[in-house]
Amino acid sequence: MEKTVRKTIKQIILHHLKKKRYHAYGQCLSAVGWVGGTLPELYEKDGMIELPMADVAGGGFVVGAGLMGKRPIYIIRYQGFNWFNAPIILNYACKSKEIWNVPCPIFIRGIGMEGAIGPVAGSSHHSLYFRMPGIKIASPMTPKEYKKVYEKFMREEEVYYISEHRGSYNNSKELRDLIFSKPHLVIFAISITRFAAIEASNDLKKIGINVSVCNILWIKPFKIKNSWIKTLNNSKYGGLLIDDDYENGTAKSLAHEISNKTNKKILTLGLKNRSAGFSKRTDNLPPQKSEIVKYIKNIIKFREKVV
Amino acid sequence: MYKIFLKNSFEKASYCRHFEKMVFKNVQKKNINIPVYLSAGQEVISASLAVICKMRRIKPLLFPQHRCHSIYLNFGGNTAKLIDELLGRASGCTNGMGGSASIHSKSIYMFGHDGLMGTQGPIGVGAAYASKKPTIVFLGDASAEEDYVLASIGWASFKKLPILFVVEDNNLSILTEKKVRRHWKMKDIAKGFKMESYDFDDDPKNFFKLANFFFKKPILINVKTNRLFWHSGAGIDSDKIFDRYENLIKNNPIFKKIDSLNKKKIDLIWKRQLEKQ
Numbered sequence: 001m002e003k004t005v006r007k008t009i010k011q012i013i014l015h016h017l018k019k020k021r022y023h024a025y026g027q028c029l030s031a032v033g034w035v036g037g038t039l040p041e042l043y044e045k046d047g048m049i050e051l052p053m054a055d056v057a058g059g060g061f062v063v064g065a066g067l068m069g070k071r072p073i074y075i076i077r078y079q080g081f082n083w084f085n086a087p088i089i090l091n092y093a094c095k096s097k098e099i100w101n102v103p104c105p106i107f108i109r110g111i112g113m114e115g116a117i118g119p120v121a122g123s124s125h126h127s128l129y130f131r132m133p134g135i136k137i138a139s140p141m142t143p144k145e146y147k148k149v150y151e152k153f154m155r156e157e158e159v160y161y162i163s164e165h166r167g168s169y170n171n172s173k174e175l176r177d178l179i180f181s182k183p184h185l186v187i188f189a190i191s192i193t194r195f196a197a198i199e200a201s202n203d204l205k206k207i208g209i210n211v212s213v214c215n216i217l218w219i220k221p222f223k224i225k226n227s228w229i230k231t232l233n234n235s236k237y238g239g240l241l242i243d244d245d246y247e248n249g250t251a252k253s254l255a256h257e258i259s260n261k262t263n264k265k266i267l268t269l270g271l272k273n274r275s276a277g278f279s280k281r282t283d284n285l286p287p288q289k290s291e292i293v294k295y296i297k298n299i300i301k302f303r304e305k306v307v
Numbered sequence: 308m309y310k311i312f313l314k315n316s317f318e319k320a321s322y323c324r325h326f327e328k329m330v331f332k333n334v335q336k337k338n339i340n341i342p343v344y345l346s347a348g349q350e351v352i353s354a355s356l357a358v359i360c361k362m363r364r365i366k367p368l369l370f371p372q373h374r375c376h377s378i379y380l381n382f383g384g385n386t387a388k389l390i391d392e393l394l395g396r397a398s399g400c401t402n403g404m405g406g407s408a409s410i411h412s413k414s415i416y417m418f419g420h421d422g423l424m425g426t427q428g429p430i431g432v433g434a435a436y437a438s439k440k441p442t443i444v445f446l447g448d449a450s451a452e453e454d455y456v457l458a459s460i461g462w463a464s465f466k467k468l469p470i471l472f473v474v475e476d477n478n479l480s481i482l483t484e485k486k487v488r489r490h491w492k493m494k495d496i497a498k499g500f501k502m503e504s505y506d507f508d509d510d511p512k513n514f515f516k517l518a519n520f521f522f523k524k525p526i527l528i529n530v531k532t533n534r535l536f537w538h539s540g541a542g543i544d545s546d547k548i549f550d551r552y553e554n555l556i557k558n559n560p561i562f563k564k565i566d567s568l569n570k571k572k573i574d575l576i577w578k579r580q581l582e583k584q
Contacts, residue, residue: 056458057455057458060428061429061462063430064430064435067434070437072437091421092421099411100401
């Protein structure tokens with residue numbers, strides 16, 4: 001059986017605690033399901049530390065552990081909880097090396113998900129971290145990507161924010177860029193939207209529309225591959241950056257960076273500019289395959305009309 | 308034993324007092340051009356604790372906030388490097404990045420502050436938990452009010468950490484008095500979290516009485532003290548403030564002598580560092 005993202009994370013944490021003797025912190029870790037099955041059944045004596053329900057202080061405890069060289073993994077069950085968990089990490093751990101020359105490496109697992117769970121527990125919220133200095137942000141959606149990101153963290157002394165998504169936990173396949181030499185359009189996709197982007201590209205190909213798909217793993221520092229630039233420069237209608245967060249944040253910033261490198265227009269598609277509720281009717285979901293297909297068809301229609 | 312403790316504590320406090328007076332002077336002369344948070348009036352607290360730690364051969368992790376010059380000096384921080392820091396030089400103890408409010412020193416295990424009031428509470432607790440090393444978290448009576456500080460006291464108590472919370476209670480948040488901000492005491496809050504706690508003034512004998520208990524279990528001490536100068540900068544809010552330091556030196560010829568020697572020492576170091584400019 002192929003290894004899933006879920007199993008990869010579980011093995012990494014087991015290795016981090018049992019082999020390396022480091023710590024993992026979070027709330028309700030040993031509750032039903034062990035955070036979506038991503039945690040091994042370990043306890044305080046093993047370095048799996050249950051924190052009290054004090055989110056702001058919890059972030060501070062983890063920073064203290066980071067300063068003591070425990071390379072803590074900090075598990076945040078819903079990315080929206082970062083509104084409370086992030087302040088001390090961003091204002092202390094992320095600045096510690098620059099201001100005091102004291103590294104404070106922390107591996108933050110922010111977990112995104114969707115489905116009638118309201119404005120905080122739903123979606124990804126990596127934009128909360130994005131604007132601040134001293135942090136690296138990745139959004140791995142495959143087993144190899146996750147392992148690569150963890151290994152890089154272990155070689156460095158930085159704070160890492162890992163924008164996870166429960167939708168990827170069952171995935172065991174690696175996602176490769178779909179590159180057309182002369183595409184109509186190029187999608188740059190983050191987090192869970194990468195799966196929908198690939199599906200959308202496949203659907204559009206059937207009706208003669210070629211859409212390249214570039215998988216964004218590293219959000220910060222943002223790594224733009226040469227193959228992305230090439231396909232974008234050869235594209236007819238520019239690019240579309242898709243995110244599982246609100247557009248006014250990471251998505252628009254990255255779109256701007258790509259645009260600066262190519263002089264191609266990059267549009268963005270993310271969560272709608274409204275709050276999600278606790279029902280299917282009031283959900284605020286990331287762009288789905290059908291929405292992406294429709295959006296791209298409209299772009300092409302509009303541009304061709306203009307031309 | 309107490310006499311030696313008192314003498315050593317005074318010696319440290321006196322050193323800090325003269326240091327702060329020189330900072331005051333150099334802010335007025337505009338040699339120092341950054342916001343400074345003077346600890347004059349409160350120096351006996353960290354002086355007494357530093358002497359206790361030395362007596363017990365403990366080198367604690369230190370988590371202060373702003374108003375931390377005395378903590379740095381009392382626990383053995385390099386004076387010349389602090390002067391350089393206040394002058395914004397790269398040769399400063401925090402490479403010119405910390406200024407007055409964010410003093411850091413690896414050699415004395417003192418961790419700089421980030422500017423958000425009270426974050427040293429949870430960070431210090433996390434460090435104490437992860438390392439199991441004796442830890443002192445210094446708070447003001449205002450930063451102690453931060454919700455995450457209260458949560459930190461709770462978890463430190465639950466985990467029975469070797470930590471000492473020191474609330475330097477000068478009654479003021481900038482100039483807003485405690486009675487305007489709350490109707491409860493830190494001592495009671497700590498007790499509510501099942502942590503041993505005390506409320507006393509900054510007379511060295513109060514620290515001495517507890518010297519052997521610190522770091523064996525989590526303890527909070529709320530120490531009533533007085534800030535002699537402005538919240539920030541070189542100025543005086545009132546000339547009617549009780550001054551522990553003056554109270555100790557009064558009618559004590561030995562302390563007067565120590566004081567005069569410290570003044571000379573400090574003047575000399577400042578002169579040397581200023582001439583470097």
